[in-house]
Amino acid sequence: MTPSRQIQSVLVKPAGPDCNMACSYCFYLRKAELFQEHPRHRMREHVLEELVRQVMRYGGRQVTFGWQGGEPTLIGLPFFEKAVELQQRYGRGQVVGNGLQTNGLLIGRKWVQFLDRYKFLVGLSLDGPRHVHDHYRRLGANKGSWQRVEDSAKRLLDHGVAVNALSVVTDYSANHPQEIYTYLRDLGLSYMQFIPVVERDPDDPTRAADYSVGAEQYGRFLIDIFDLWLADFRNGTPTTSVRFFESVFHAYVGLEPPDCHLLPECGNYTVVEYNGDVFSCDFFVEPEWKLGNIMRDRLIDLLHSNRQRTFGQWKAELPPECIGCRWLKYCYGGCTKDRLRDPADGGSNHFCRSMKLFFEHADPKLRELAGRWRRQQAAQVVR
Numbered sequence: 001m002t003p004s005r006q007i008q009s010v011l012v013k014p015a016g017p018d019c020n021m022a023c024s025y026c027f028y029l030r031k032a033e034l035f036q037e038h039p040r041h042r043m044r045e046h047v048l049e050e051l052v053r054q055v056m057r058y059g060g061r062q063v064t065f066g067w068q069g070g071e072p073t074l075i076g077l078p079f080f081e082k083a084v085e086l087q088q089r090y091g092r093g094q095v096v097g098n099g100l101q102t103n104g105l106l107i108g109r110k111w112v113q114f115l116d117r118y119k120f121l122v123g124l125s126l127d128g129p130r131h132v133h134d135h136y137r138r139l140g141a142n143k144g145s146w147q148r149v150e151d152s153a154k155r156l157l158d159h160g161v162a163v164n165a166l167s168v169v170t171d172y173s174a175n176h177p178q179e180i181y182t183y184l185r186d187l188g189l190s191y192m193q194f195i196p197v198v199e200r201d202p203d204d205p206t207r208a209a210d211y212s213v214g215a216e217q218y219g220r221f222l223i224d225i226f227d228l229w230l231a232d233f234r235n236g237t238p239t240t241s242v243r244f245f246e247s248v249f250h251a252y253v254g255l256e257p258p259d260c261h262l263l264p265e266c267g268n269y270t271v272v273e274y275n276g277d278v279f280s281c282d283f284f285v286e287p288e289w290k291l292g293n294i295m296r297d298r299l300i301d302l303l304h305s306n307r308q309r310t311f312g313q314w315k316a317e318l319p320p321e322c323i324g325c326r327w328l329k330y331c332y333g334g335c336t337k338d339r340l341r342d343p344a345d346g347g348s349n350h351f352c353r354s355m356k357l358f359f360e361h362a363d364p365k366l367r368e369l370a371g372r373w374r375r376q377q378a379a380q381v382v383r
Helices: 029-034 045-056 077-090 109-117 130-136 146-158 177-187 215-231 243-252 299-303 306-314 354-383
Strands: 007-012 057-067 093-101 121-125 161-171 191-196 204-208 270-272 278-281 290-293
Touching: 007 299, 045 057, 045 077, 045 299, 057 077, 057 121, 077 093, 077 109, 109 146, 130 146, 146 161, 146 177, 177 215, 191 215, 191 243, 191 290, 215 243, 215 354, 243 278, 243 354, 270 299, 290 299
Parallel strands: 007 057, 007 270, 057 093, 093 121, 121 161, 161 191
Antiparallel strands: 270 278, 278 290
16 A cells, blocks of 8 residues: 655665765765675666656656765766656656756766756755865865866856755855855856755764864854845845745745755655665665665655654754754754764754854844735735
8 A cells, every 4th residue: 555645855876975076074975885885886777767667656746856976977977868768758747856966077068958958956066166165175186176166057057057056064164155155146056055064073073073164153154144145135035045044934934944954853755875775864874774775665665664754753852952942943953963963962953053143143034024925925815
């Protein structure tokens, strides 16, 4: 019997943890230790076909494939051409969305034409101007990658491909909010997503790695970006899109935020690795949270498994400081992974202070914007 809840999205790692960059802050490269049966990780065609078949079979009217890594383009363009062909073959009249998260190094003319033709949404990893991006995002021999990534951004934008900037916020980049925001906006990347990084120091698990952004530092970064975002409004409408602000705004108007870390519980998607292994979340690709394998299990059953339910409910086990917090209904304790990075904090979210600083600053304006939105919605109903 098929569970009533359908598959809405799936995150796929077609090249596993493999990457052609050596970013200092990358947590996923180390996942190669889990897949030592193959020195080179590439999803085979029969695994791809089974994945697409199941998603289309158990998916709703709209389904989304998120292709990530490592670096997913390492598997080559023919793989994605086959993926689209299979989506068309197994589709049941659904609307299919494809998102590609890439470092941009391999995005040439043929890639751009393909991504444009099939309306892929591209998340391009670009941390900011040269000195910011190249601080941690480097190639072999310690060579910077900024110029190649910026060239790919221009290539994609010139061809009309939908592109989001994915910018990791580190101890260094957090000191340059205005420079980063202005650079991305002026380049034409008006859709921005800022991803704060915190990882344990491999030599001392009781402290955060040096590249991690501090809690107060990230809070100040968000405040500055928020003010820059507001300054670019025209006639009461934003001219740039910052995913975090828009996701928080959903909560202010009583809608479900699209970002899972702002929900009371998580676990509404699964991750499929190159060999078909299924995990609860891409931040928890580890033996404890392996759910099964699509070559012997149904993805829909794994999504509704007790293990995945336990994972999702884990988020609702809030740290003590969340109880009674006035901002709880907007952040719900943040992402579970950020409660584990510093054991000395006893389970506290690394970014708790960040969220408090941000909401104390942004709440009045977010309430004002929410009120305006409600009035507009009411006026449309009257018409």
